[in-house]
Amino acid sequence: MQEDMLIQISYKIKEIRKQKNITVQELADRANVSKGLISQIENNRTVPSLPVLMNIVLSLNLDLNEFFKDITPNRKSEQKIIIKTxxxxxxxxxxxxxxxxxxxxxxxxxxxxxxxxxxxxxxxxxxxxxxxxxxxxxxxxxxxxxxxxxxxxxxxxxxxxxxxxxxxxxxxxxxxxxxxxxxxxxxxxxxx
The missing domain is CATH 2.60.120.10 (Jelly Rolls)
Known part of the structure; x- marks a missing residue:
């Protein structure tokens, strides 16, 4: 999986959690994982296993297809030279x-x-x-x-x-x- 897609997944989990006014601890409890793991996933510090990712998405009351529909590869990641400000x-x-x-x-x-x-x-x-x-x-x-x-x-x-x-x-x-x-x-x- 490309790194830009991983960042999109992390960002989307955090944004949906915040939109639904769910705390990190509440999401962790719902997904049966630690608060620290949710924080690491949201901040792109670790990549969740597929079962953990599915539990998190379902704990946000989302359909898996709905969650992944906007996550796409970014062709910019294939550039040989990257300049960021x-x-x-x-x-x-x-x-x-x-x-x-x-x-x-x-x-x-x-x-x-x-x-x-x-x-x-x-x-x-x-x-x-x-x-x-x-x-x-x-x-x-x-x-x-x-x-x-x-x-x-x-x-x-x-x-x-x-x-x-x-x-x-x-x-x-x-x-x-x-x-x-x-x-x-x-x-x-x-x-x-």
Whole structure:
């Protein structure tokens, strides 16, 4: 399945859920999955299995044909050179206050999706709970300073530095500086 179609599916789940005033927790309960999984699917952090996707769609009280009728391949994804400006970025939310994610683009590279995201952390922003993602993660600190906690290890991450890790490991981050921070995050999703 092409990466642009995966993004369309994720976006459509979130939009329909919001239109129907269903919370993430309510949808998770209806589909018999965790709240975290719904959040990861809606934010294109993981690809649901077919049975899970069907349960989610049916839990939104939609017919499967109706849900998929507008999801089509985007031929732009076949371009060899892609240029995006900030107005093209797709902003998506996370549970943590002060975290702003802006997806530049997602591409399928060597059989797996790769997601390129600009992450802005407001001064004082921190994630309280450890999270995981079905990916490997590369981070480049554009500006500011953050503290990563990966399992039990704390890492101070400064401007101009890079970090690569298996994001299936529990991790969290916090803005450790006196100003807003910005980083490039590249997610290399693990093919199942």
């Amino acid at each position: 900030p107005k093209d970025y797709q902003t998506f939310e996370k549970e943590a206050k002060g975290f702003q994610y802006h997806r530049a683009f997602t591409r399928n590279v060597q059989g797996g999706p790769v997601d390129f995201v600009i992450l802005e952390l407001k001064k004082g922003a921190k994630r309280n709970k450890m999270i995981t993602s079905e990916s490997f993660e590369y981070n480049y600190m554009i500006r500011g300073k953050v503290e990563y906690t990966i399992e039990d290890e704390k890492i101070l991450f400064n401007e101009g530095e890079s970090l690569f890790f298996d994001s299936r490991l529990p991790h969290k981050l916090a803005n450790a500086g006196n100003t807003d921070a910005m980083m490039l995050v590249v997610y290399f999703f693990i093919a199942r």
